[in-house]
Amino acid sequence: MRYATTFRAAVVGLLFLTLPTALMAERVRIPAGTTVYCVLDESLSTKKKSSNFVRPGDRVRARVAEDVVIDGRVVIEAGTVVWSEVSKARRAKIAGIRGRLEVDANTVAAVDDTSIRLTGGYDRSGRGRFVTAAVLAKIIAWPFILIKGKQAHLSPGVIFDAQTAAPAEVDVVAPLDLPVLRADIPGFEVSIPYDSIDPEVRLASLPLLFTGLAPDTGEVHVTAVNGQEIRRIEITIADGLGEVDFQELAEHFRLGMNRFTVTVDGQSADVLLEFEF
Numbered sequence: 001m002r003y004a005t006t007f008r009a010a011v012v013g014l015l016f017l018t019l020p021t022a023l024m025a026e027r028v029r030i031p032a033g034t035t036v037y038c039v040l041d042e043s044l045s046t047k048k049k050s051s052n053f054v055r056p057g058d059r060v061r062a063r064v065a066e067d068v069v070i071d072g073r074v075v076i077e078a079g080t081v082v083w084s085e086v087s088k089a090r091r092a093k094i095a096g097i098r099g100r101l102e103v104d105a106n107t108v109a110a111v112d113d114t115s116i117r118l119t120g121g122y123d124r125s126g127r128g129r130f131v132t133a134a135v136l137a138k139i140i141a142w143p144f145i146l147i148k149g150k151q152a153h154l155s156p157g158v159i160f161d162a163q164t165a166a167p168a169e170v171d172v173v174a175p176l177d178l179p180v181l182r183a184d185i186p187g188f189e190v191s192i193p194y195d196s197i198d199p200e201v202r203l204a205s206l207p208l209l210f211t212g213l214a215p216d217t218g219e220v221h222v223t224a225v226n227g228q229e230i231r232r233i234e235i236t237i238a239d240g241l242g243e244v245d246f247q248e249l250a251e252h253f254r255l256g257m258n259r260f261t262v263t264v265d266g267q268s269a270d271v272l273l274e275f276e277f
Contacts, residue, residue, distance in 0.1 A: 028073050030168045036108060036118060037065040037257065037272060038082045040158040044101055046089050058086045060103060065159055065259075066272070073172045075110055082108045082162070084121060101154055105162035110170040120162040157226060158256035161274070188212040190242070190262050190269050206249065208235065208242035208262070208271070217264055224261035224268075225252035235262065 041061045043052040054060065062084050068076035088102035105118040189211045196207055210220075221232040222244055230252050235242045249260065259272045 025171050025173055026073075027169050028070050028075055028172050030068075030070055030075050030110070030116065030164055030170060032164055032167050034068065034070070034164045036068055036076060036082070036105070036162045036164065038062040038084075038105055038121075038160055038162055039065045040103070040154055040156055040160070040256070042156055044086065044089075044103070044154040046101060054086045054089050054101075056086050056089050058089075060084050060086060062103075062105065062160075064108060075170050075172060076108060076116065077111055080108055082106075082118070087121070103154070103160070105160075110168065112171040114168060114170045116168050117165040118162040119165045121160055154255065158254065159226075159258065159272075160256050187214075187267060188264055188269065190271055192271060192273065194274070203246045205243040206246040206273075208244060210237060210240050210242055213237070213240065213264065220262065220264045222249060222260050223263040225249070226254060226258055226260075228252070 039062060041063055044054045044060060045052040047053060062082040064076055064078050064080045064082060067074045067078045082105055084103050084105045086101065087104040088100060090100040102121065104121040108116050108118060110116055191209050193207055193209045197203065217237070220235040220237055220242065222230070222235060223232055224230060233244055233248050235244045252258075252260075257273060259270050261268050261270050
């Protein structure tokens with residue numbers, strides 16, 4: 001009898017522990033066309049004798065570059081595997097025809113393990129793209145936009161964007177209303193006001209929009225690009241609007257999309273640049 005009572009108490013205790021989680025779960029709808037930023041996990045090449053040689057149809061692995069957030073809820077977590085495949089792998093040919101690689105993003109798992117179908121990928125025009133490669137060629141001084149070289153090659157770390165192919169509903173856990181104790185969250189936010197950029201004019205300075213900066217803010221710099229520290233690039237700020245030399249910044253870019261780190265008084269925030277190189 002004593003053992004039965006103990007068993008019942010254990011069952012009740014388990015139900016008590018799991019009940020709050022069930023109550024906090026809620027359903028969130030992911031709209032079609034939601035952007036998912038991805039980062040390539042492996043090397044790809046059109047060179048036939050390379051250990052990284054790929055053909056159309058080969059499966060490749062990428063991961064989610066940053067959390068996908070809908071209405072304040074994380075629906076797809078950063079680091080989640082994005083299964084993709086090579087859609088085009090054209091080897092270099094004579095007469096100056098260069099190699100080319102295209103990668104299609106296929107599926108990713110949401111936080112509740114729902115499989116989300118994706119469209120878009122590297123060298124493919126996603127609906128969320130700010131400008132096309134042809135327009136981008138007019139505003140920066142780079143000698144190329146698409147992959148050039150005898151053979152096309154993509155390295156791990158290349159960032160590209162994809163979009164959800166259809167609406168999906170996922171179960172997420174509502175965050176508890178608890179005080180934030182982390183000390184690594186910056187006290188400011190920085191974004192790029194794309195609407196203020198004229199795609200027909202060569203981009204000399206990249207505009208930045210700051211919120212939450214203290215009036216006595218000291219020097220502001222770009223301190224890293226794609227996670228690699230660089231020689232500091234100064235950002236000039238007036239009334240919450242900043243500018244950074246785009247050509248100096250672009251010297252550190254690589255194929256795909258790029259992110260850079262802005263540092264203010266020892267605190268840092270990352271900015272993802274929605275141009276695909």
